[in-house]
Every structure is written in structure tokens, then in C-alpha cells.
Amino acid sequence: MSSLPLDAVLIIIDVQQAFNDPSWGDRNNPAAESNVATLLGGWRKTQRPIIHVQHRSPRAESLFHPSRPGFKVKPEAAPLPGEPVIYKGVNSSFIGTDLEQRLRAIGAVTVVIAGMTTDHCVSTTARMAGNFGFATFIVSDATATFKRHGPEGKYFSAEQMHDTALASLHEEFATVVDTAAVMARL
Structure with a gap:
């Protein structure tokens, strides 16, 4: 990875209080939010563009409904005044939003993605970013996910889910x- 261009956009996805709910189960990478804060500090210091993405569910019972405490962004990832926030209702940060138009409008060719969860919204957004032709980077230790059970009940730890999600993206979509590594190239 060479130096990141000055217009490399940091996209922070769904670092929200909802992911603190115990219903998610076991999680990997407890340092993810701290690493997100480090990235934000580097982008702000070098005045590179940042876009925050926040999941907003229309369902009142969802942890991500705007009336629920889980909708709020965690302090480590809180946007500063003037930093754009995009609200999405599905896994991809591109579907139903103007993210692609925003990126094209500023002439961005490189995106750096961090946030929650590795195998859902981060992965879906990274796949689309790659398909749209953006040079896409995923920051492995600034993402996290949860344990899962497969369709036949097979258990996958949070670390397995994280690692396989990253492996399926690396050198294909991102x-x-x-x-x-990112901070050394700002």
C-alpha cells in the first residue's frame, strides 16, 4: 500500500450503540472502536474527507430505530459538525443513499472502510465500492462482528466470521x- 491520496475518503459504517446489546452474542475485536477513533483522528488531522454512515430502521422494535438508544453513534465514532452523515436502511451504504454521487462529486477514487459488522454492512459496502471501480481498503482491526450459526446449526465464532469475511473480500473487491498500515500512509 503506497501513500493514500489526499482525497481518500474514510467511510465509517454503523458504529452504533445497538451493537452493545447482548442479544448479538459473542463479538471479536474489542479494540475496533478505538481503532476507528484513531483513523478519524488521522483523517481530521490531514483534512481528508470523511463520510459517516448510520443504519436507520423504520421498524419501531429494531435496535436501530431512531427512537431507540441503539440508534446513537458510539462516542469513538461520533461525527463532528460539518462531517456528512448518510442514513441507510439496508446492508449496503450505496443502496437508497447518495453515497456514490457524493464520492463522484468530489472526484474520489479511493475509499477506506471501517465499522460494523465485518460480514454484513462493511462487506456489502466494500463489494459495491469495488464493483463501482473505487480503490477500496478495509481496515481489519477497525471492524468487528459476532458469532453466527449456519443454516444447519453449525457454529462459527466471531473471529471465524470476521476472518472469512475479510478473506473473501481481499484482492477481489478490496x-x-x-x-x-493506514496511519503510516497518511
Whole structure:
């Protein structure tokens, strides 16, 4: 990974209080939010563009409904005044939003993605970013996910889900990097 261009956009996805709910079960990478904060600090210091994405469910019972405490962004990822926030209702940050138009309008060719969860919204957004032709980087230690059970009941740990999601993206839709590598190239 060479130096990141000055117009490389940091996209922070769904770092919301809803993911603190115990109903999600076991999670990997407890340092994800701290690494998100590190990335945000680097982008702000170098005045690179940042776009925050927040999941907003229309269902009143959802942890991500605007009336619920889970809708709020965690403090480590809170946008500053003037930083754009996009609200999405599905896994991809591109569907039903103007994310692609925003990126094209500023001439961005590179995106760096972090947030929650590795195998859902981060993965879906990264796949689409790659398909749209953006040079896409996923910051492995600034993402996290939860344990899952497959359709036949097979158990997959949070770390297995995280690792396989990143492996399926790397060198196909995106390049997987860590926070230290990104910060060294700002």
C-alpha cells in the first residue's frame, strides 16, 4: 500500500450503540472502536474527507430505530459538525443513499472502510465500492462482528466470521489492511 491520496475518503459504517446489546452474542475485536477513533483522528488531522454512515430502521422494535438508544453513534465514532452523515436502511451504504454521487462529486477514487459488522454492512459496502471501480481498503482491526450459526446449526465464532469475511473480500473487491498500515500512509 503506497501513500493514500489526499482525497481518500474514510467511510465509517454503523458504529452504533445497538451493537452493545447482548442479544448479538459473542463479538471479536474489542479494540475496533478505538481503532476507528484513531483513523478519524488521522483523517481530521490531514483534512481528508470523511463520510459517516448510520443504519436507520423504520421498524419501531429494531435496535436501530431512531427512537431507540441503539440508534446513537458510539462516542469513538461520533461525527463532528460539518462531517456528512448518510442514513441507510439496508446492508449496503450505496443502496437508497447518495453515497456514490457524493464520492463522484468530489472526484474520489479511493475509499477506506471501517465499522460494523465485518460480514454484513462493511462487506456489502466494500463489494459495491469495488464493483463501482473505487480503490477500496478495509481496515481489519477497525471492524468487528459476532458469532453466527449456519443454516444447519453449525457454529462459527466471531473471529471465524470476521476472518472469512475479510478473506473473501481481499484482492477481489478490496485490499485488507490494518490501522497501523493506514496511519503510516497518511
